[in-house]
Amino acid sequence: MNAALIESLRKKILVIYSAGCGNGKSEIAANLAFSIARKGIRTWVLDANTFAPAQDFILGFNVQGPTFSDFLTDPSVKEMPVYPLSRIYSNPHPLPLFITPSERDNQKTRFALQETLNSSTDIYSRIPGAVFDAMAEHRIDLLIIDTHPSFERVNEVWMGMTEFLLLISRINPIDFKNLKSLLKDPSVQDIEQKLIVITNVQIDHSRNVSQDMENDAIVEQLKALHKQFEQEPCMLGCTDPPALQAGKTAIHKKAFLYSEKLALFQQASQRNGMFIDKEPGDSFSMNIERLGERVVEMVEVGR
Numbered sequence: 001m002n003a004a005l006i007e008s009l010r011k012k013i014l015v016i017y018s019a020g021c022g023n024g025k026s027e028i029a030a031n032l033a034f035s036i037a038r039k040g041i042r043t044w045v046l047d048a049n050t051f052a053p054a055q056d057f058i059l060g061f062n063v064q065g066p067t068f069s070d071f072l073t074d075p076s077v078k079e080m081p082v083y084p085l086s087r088i089y090s091n092p093h094p095l096p097l098f099i100t101p102s103e104r105d106n107q108k109t110r111f112a113l114q115e116t117l118n119s120s121t122d123i124y125s126r127i128p129g130a131v132f133d134a135m136a137e138h139r140i141d142l143l144i145i146d147t148h149p150s151f152e153r154v155n156e157v158w159m160g161m162t163e164f165l166l167l168i169s170r171i172n173p174i175d176f177k178n179l180k181s182l183l184k185d186p187s188v189q190d191i192e193q194k195l196i197v198i199t200n201v202q203i204d205h206s207r208n209v210s211q212d213m214e215n216d217a218i219v220e221q222l223k224a225l226h227k228q229f230e231q232e233p234c235m236l237g238c239t240d241p242p243a244l245q246a247g248k249t250a251i252h253k254k255a256f257l258y259s260e261k262l263a264l265f266q267q268a269s270q271r272n273g274m275f276i277d278k279e280p281g282d283s284f285s286m287n288i289e290r291l292g293e294r295v296v297e298m299v300e301v302g303r
Helices: 005-008 027-036 055-059 068-073 106-118 127-137 155-159 173-183 215-231 260-267 285-297
Strands: 011-017 044-049 097-098 142-144 164-169 193-198 201-203 209-210 249-251
Touching: 005 127, 011 027, 011 155, 027 044, 027 055, 027 097, 027 142, 044 055, 044 127, 055 097, 068 173, 097 260, 155 260, 164 173, 164 285, 193 215, 209 260, 215 249
Parallel strands: 011 142, 011 164, 044 097, 044 142, 164 193, 193 249
Antiparallel strands: 201 209
């Protein structure tokens, strides 16, 4: 694959990342992918959170084949496994949505893979070529990578493959401190465009959902944050103010507020479809649509 083609594919990759866990990152990634795919854009979701994957559960995909975890650990799996979701989302027309899941049910496999990721660098070398090959083969317009939260080494691979980063964060002091630390990381600073998305949810290990603080308080804090950011663009961690490019780091205008409907939907033992499809008038769903429009514009899908 030549350099020009690789560069064009890099412009079709959106990495979704957070410095902490349990803030709704995976739910946003899945619903965002669904929203964009409904526009006819061929969208691929790669679940790179190998320790606590959720995309197969959220998207309703029953894994019956190799996963991303297998690709990393099994030499016989030579190509990135990519599965179409058109059989699941086929009304009124097949949805051009694809998934690469990670192993979720086998805890032993997940922990063994985590040890391998922490101890070996060779495991990372296969990823970029396999991803670019799969994008070309399936004619992908947009790849959304749902990453492992926190400062894992494998995330450096994803940072090197993209020009677009979506950072999910709560606005409380601890999460915001972690966000600022993340933005000072050289691999993050080099990324062309970064969009910060604020959420007001907490999700525990059992996927029980609660709000971080009152929704009204989040709205007011976000307004103050936008005002402060306009006056002091480097407040979020840039280390060299003269080198800051206009629009390089931005903050999404609307916060993803806690929704009781979404909380009940997330906690249901049997999910049926996608939340954005079931509750299009919910604040979460409407914000997903707004974010989707911005993402399509940001990554220049179809150009």
